[in-house]
Amino acid sequence: xxxxxxxxxxxxxxxxxxxxxxTAYLVVNATSVxxxxxxxxxxxxxxxxxxxxxxxxxxxxxxxxTSPLESTLEYVIDNPSSVPxxxxxxVFLNLTNHRTGKPIDYNKIDSTMDxxxxxxxxxxxxxTNNNITSYPISYSRNLTGGEHTVRATKWVIVNKGSVxxxxxxxxxxxxxxxxxxxxxxxx
Amino acid sequence: MARLNDDAQWIILMGxxxxxxxxFLAIIINQSTVVGQTTAESVIEFPKNDIRDxxxxxxxxxxxxxxxxxxxxKDITVLSMNRKSSVVDYSNFTAGNATYIxxxxxxxxxxxxxxxxxx
Numbered sequence: 392x393x394x395x396x397x398x399x400x401x402x403x404x405x406x407x408x409x410x411x412x413x414t415a416y417l418v419v420n421a422t423s424v425x426x427x428x429x430x431x432x433x434x435x436x437x438x439x440x441x442x443x444x445x446x447x448x449x450x451x452x453x454x455x456x457t458s459p460l461e462s463t464l465e466y467v468i469d470n471p472s473s474v475p476x477x478x479x480x481x482v483f484l485n486l487t488n489h490r491t492g493k494p495i496d497y498n499k500i501d502s503t504m505d506x507x508x509x510x511x512x513x514x515x516x517x518x519t520n521n522n523i524t525s526y527p528i529s530y531s532r533n534l535t536g537g538e539h540t541v542r543a544t545k546w547v548i549v550n551k552g553s554v555x556x557x558x559x560x561x562x563x564x565x566x567x568x569x570x571x572x573x574x575x576x577x578x
Numbered sequence: 579m580a581r582l583n584d585d586a587q588w589i590i591l592m593g594x595x596x597x598x599x600x601x602f603l604a605i606i607i608n609q610s611t612v613v614g615q616t617t618a619e620s621v622i623e624f625p626k627n628d629i630r631d632x633x634x635x636x637x638x639x640x641x642x643x644x645x646x647x648x649x650x651x652k653d654i655t656v657l658s659m660n661r662k663s664s665v666v667d668y669s670n671f672t673a674g675n676a677t678y679i680x681x682x683x684x685x686x687x688x689x690x691x692x693x694x695x696x697x
Binding site: 407410411413414417418420421431432434435438439442446514515516518521523543544545546547548565566567568569570572 | 593597600601603604605607608611614615617618619621622627628631632634635638639642643645646647649650652653654656657660661662
């Protein structure tokens with residue numbers, strides 16, 4: 392026979408079940424939420440890393456010597472065909488990818504080890520027509536357009552008279568300010 | 579009608595307490611994932627490295643002799659506008675034994691002004 396004896400127990404059971412389900416859902420869901428903050432945090436770290444690396448490269452050991460960044464830049468200005476510049480690539484990759492354990496094989500194209508890639512260029516103002524032009528310095532891999540990049544910049548003052556190629560629209564030796572820009576991204 | 583007895587009310591009450599404490603813990607854990615967001619956003623937005631780098635390069639220009647320092651000053655102003663969309667203006671001049679440097683930086687979000695001199 393059908394009777395109504397157990398209805399309140401059934402309702403109580405349902406209520407308890409719902410509370411447990413809701414709690415379990417919230418607990419499991421809470422730790423796996425990916426917010427926009429996660430990408431911001433890694434962007435911030437990558438930008439700081441790139442800026443620090445450029446600052447290190449742009450710091451000269453003494454007043455009598457030029458910084459690694461400046462000497463590389465002068466070499467690239469004189470030899471535009473040397474792009475991608477091997478010195479810049481080696482130093483920059485070394486600074487940004489230093490870690491413990493097995494060294495990274497940067498030249499291995501199909502390397503499965505992930506590391507931070509970069510694309511560096513410098514921008515200067517042409518004295519004759521005031522145009523702004525960017526020239527490549529070095530890169531670790533070609534940009535495909537799908538990368539999520541951040542940018543780090545560094546001012547460099549170059550005292551240069553170019554022998555082989557006009558530097559910023561001039562062949563006479565003079566001080567010029569150029570902006571080195573590096574795009575960094577994680578592979 | 580079901581006969582209710584009130585023997586186990588404490589157990590039920592404790593069960594509620596436990597589930598509510600789980601609920602509040604879940605809310606706290608939920609908030610922790612967005613903790614870094616505001617910090618990272620404001621760090622990215624604030625051009626600390628830009629300002630430092632601009633200060634440094636302007637400091638370097640003090641040693642550049644006369645005709646070239648005009649060129650370098652225009653380089654910095656034009657390239658800042660073009661590549662970083664920031665207004666940078668500076669002047670340095672020597673009066674007597676003292677050198678005065680004025681720096682103005684504005685990228686639309688952050689404005690930075692500095693005025694200093696040294697002997």
